[in-house]
Amino acid sequence: MNRQEKAQIIEQLKEKAGRASIAIVTDFKGVTVEDITILRDNLRKNGVDYQVVKNTLARLAFDSTDHSELADKFKETCAVALGYDDPVAAAKTVSEFAKSNDKFSVRFASLEGKYLDTEGVTALSKLPSKEELLGKALGTMNAVPTNFVSLLANVPRGLLNVLTAVKDQKEAA
Known part of the structure; x- marks a missing residue:
């Protein structure tokens, strides 16, 4: 991946994160492609984008958005669910998938600029x-x-x- 492609990915992610009301960071290590496809389909039905990102690119993209408190926390394998309209729908979908798949987990999130840990996302999903x-x-x-x-x-x-x-x-x- 060259420098121009990386800059384009950063800009796209920054634009999406700027519009998003919630950003949920997940760990997908060991999850099959079929399972991730099912998760993406469920998230897409609720108006949520799910994107696998490189940690350095995610740090750069999130640094100047409302979700900047997440920028320093990207480590290992990460994917971000960005919800635009209803943050509860995004949290419910991700939490339900985490319950049904042992290898998938929710790490943390940012709801309109406020940091949420795993328990916070779970509590939000129950609303x-x-x-x-x-x-x-x-x-x-x-x-x-x-x-x-x-x-x-x-x-x-x-x-x-x-x-x-x-x-x-x-x-x-």
Whole structure:
């Protein structure tokens, strides 16, 4: 690989890292190509890029981004998962793959400039997704007016029941 190719890889990685909300560094030593392909497909479905990088190139690329705290930690075999929209989806996919494959592991990550260790990535993967959180918030917001309308509808209904009972009582007398 010549100097120009290396500079191009650094620029591409720097651009991707600059846009990413989360960068997860993984160790893939001993994982088969077929398994990595499955991981890449799953990550791609969630809008996440997965790239194997040389440590020196990754250090140079990450040094001037929001994820600069990762630059000094690249050692041995590394690959980076870069998530752009939903950081929870990236963490879930990588963590699930790590559970199913003994040779694959999550080393550390950076979430919008904050360092996360392996436990932090695992904790992030257990959070509900963005869509689930939005659905719960919308359900809560919808419940308040619905309950208010039901409450207001019960007032005339109660009055109607009282009037019906008075009418029935007078007819019986």
